[in-house]
Amino acid sequence: MLGSAGSAVVGATVLAGCGLFGQDDDDPKTADPLQPVLDEALALVAAYDRAVVSQPGLTPRLTPLAADHRAHATELAKLIGGKLPSAGASAPASNASDAVGTVAELRKAEQTAQKNAAAACKQAPAARAALIGSIAACRATHAEALK
Amino acid sequence: MQRVNEQLAAALAAEEAAIYAYGPIGVKLTGTGERTEARAAEQAHRNRRDTLVSKLAQLKASAAPAPAGYELPFAVTDRASALKLAVQVEDGVAQAWRVVLPVTTGTDRSNALSALTDSAVRATRWRRLAEVTPVTMPFPGRP
Secondary structure (H helix, E strand, O other): OHHHHHHHHHHHHHHHHHHHHHOOOOOOOOOOOOHHHHHHHHHHHHHHHHHHHHOHHHHHHHHHHHHHHHHHHHHHHHHHOOOOOOOOOOOOOOOHHHHOOOHHHHHHHHHHHHHHHHHHHHHOOHHHHHHHHHHHHHHHHHHHHOO | OHHHHHHHHHHHHHHHHHHHHHHHHHHHOOOHHHHHHHHHHHHHHHHHHHHHHHHHHHOOOOOOOOOOOOOOOOOOOOHHHHHHHHHHHHHHHHHHHHOOHHHOOHHHHHHHHHHHHHHHHHHHHHHHHHOOOOOOOOOOOOO
């Protein structure tokens, strides 16, 4: 029993090791724990962009919120060491936020994103805690601003 | 441990300053909605203060003695200056809690994040009432 569990762990380690050399940084095994927070920031940017296109009257209200998420994405990419998708490139696909359109839906997406960032903050090493904490707090202020 | 004590003591000072400020703020706000909001905010800061006092006692840290009298950064003479001070007070509390995050872990860090988040949300609410734009900032608590 113990022996088979042990070999399974070894097998997984070997596979992960292959991933380091054979694949790019998108491999979930090697991805930074903050990658989902960055992905969510980009998904929110895209969601706000879509909302502004479909409801131009909301532009003054939504543009500053989208700018906050862009600032988060920039800082997170710097921290993780990755590159941001160039302007105009679509945010990571298959995200729940893809369907976001109305203010109520944006608010719900912000609340979910806040919870995810708060969870990431709790797990983060000390050097990252303040940045992720601010991002979580900012997402909460967005939910308030969309009330 | 020393740093935790220092940051928690600084958070306590910020909470005390907020409690003090909400007195004059409440007087100059107009409308029951705004006054209710101010009272709720003051109570929230009192709760945080009480929790901090217990926490510091538990850590056997001597909290800095409360100053004999607080001074407001500017005179609160009308609704506009009351709202301005409310925003400033909440931003200050958010800053004090943000620096607690790196020196804590687990539940203590979650509590600090809740305090930071609550202050940031209240600051946004006050900005909206004051019609200040934008109502949010990208990194609440960052000086």
